[in-house]
Amino acid sequence: MSKQEKKLFIQTLGCQMNDTDSQHMIAELKEHKNYTTTQNIEEADLILINTCSVREKPVSKLFSEIGQFNVKKKKSAKIGVCGCTASHLGHDIIKRAPYVDFVLGARNISKIKDIVDKKGAVEIDIDYDDSTYQFAQNSNNLYKTSVNISIGCDKECTYCIVPATRGDEISIPPEMIIEQIKKDVDKGAKEVTLLGQNVNSYGRRFSDKREKTTFTKLLQEVSKIEGLQRIRFTSPHPLHMDDEFIEEFAKNPKISKCIHMPLQSGSTKILKAMKRGYTKEWFLNRARKIRDMVPDVRITTDIIVAFPGETQEDFEDTIDVIKQVKFDQIFNFKYSPRPNTAALKLKDLEIADEIGTKRLMEVIELHKQHQSELMDKNVGKTVTVLFESLKPNGEVAGFTDNYCQVFVKGSDELLGRFVDVKVTNATRTALKGEVVDK
Ligand code: SAH
Ligand code: SF4
Ligand code: F3S
16 A cells, blocks of 8 residues: 555534535545544544534534544644534634644535645635535445535525525536436445435526526436435425425335425414515425325424514414424424524524423423324334344344334344335334334
């Protein structure tokens, strides 16, 4: 080997886009700089922390964490701060923690192979366009792959820092997406997740001048890939869930029947203040249409409680939507004021923390009841599962077509296969069962 092998320790926070960004950085560093990953920070030559700034907590944790990394690391090891917090804090990171070697913002990660050797470099340009960059390949799950279909976000949700950290939305050309998925399928992938901050606004702007297209068309193209058996995507926006999209979702057998519908609030007044672009009625209408057209669909959501100005009545609207839709999974958040967001102007309307906590607990309790009810309905049914991992306790884990996690007793011969399972037991978050057909 010409160059000496070096070790990379990487910590990833935040969303699935950050996960793929980390995978891309790992692959680039492996291909161009001879790095392999390690879980042991003490032997690392390079420590990367890929950050998230969507809520306040992870940001305040960042500095104590990199401080600890600095204590544990080898003397010669470098530290790089990447991702969304890198985008918005930029130079301040090195000012506050001078032992940090470089700062690399989200949307700039294709520069990783160059920046690792530039002490003090800060690359955080949110207009940088790496939508056509051919990243080196790295696979961490044999049967599943994730492919970015766009970068950035054009929405202006008033609570959200993402447009300020990831810049404007640019779609990745369909032929690049298809080629990437084909390569992964050749290596054994059965399932793909298409990723973007707002996937169903896909196709409106590309790096080059080309005809516009739509997410529904992309789904149709992706589903033609031979050998690919399951398609997932996240996050779609309820506003763009038009009839054409819902019909494709319902009738395309390759599309996993689990859909994320980020509600945020059930109150039309608050939705307006959040600039979400839809009303309570629109959301309910879309959810109903999906439930009517797709019998076993699972619907997941994100909810923010205590957005500035949220009255008890507004909150009751959120509870009402939860009761009507009965989400299969809810990711709950208490509003967290973020820099560079329009909602900061609503400071005077901010809700007392105790009220926020109380509302959050109410959502959690109601959701738990729904989860038990919905999951119990699976007992006795036969479901098809794509198995993907072996657990230390001798169980094999996988996901159904509507993306419910299932555990069975079995061995590695189940891995990578779609197998029928009879469900014998349900908890709020997973199913247990027995293989009925090998
Ligand atoms: N683009 C995706 C998700 C972006 S961030 C979408 O629109 O669905 C993931 C979730 O974090 C959001 O859906 C929202 O519920 C939550 N979130 C974003 N900003 C927040 C803030 N300032 N306070 C609390 N939760 C927030
Ligand atoms: Fe943020 Fe809204 Fe864009 Fe999602 S759609 S990333 S919540 S601005
Ligand atoms: Fe966090 Fe950035 Fe994703 S702020 S949620 S890592 S887009």
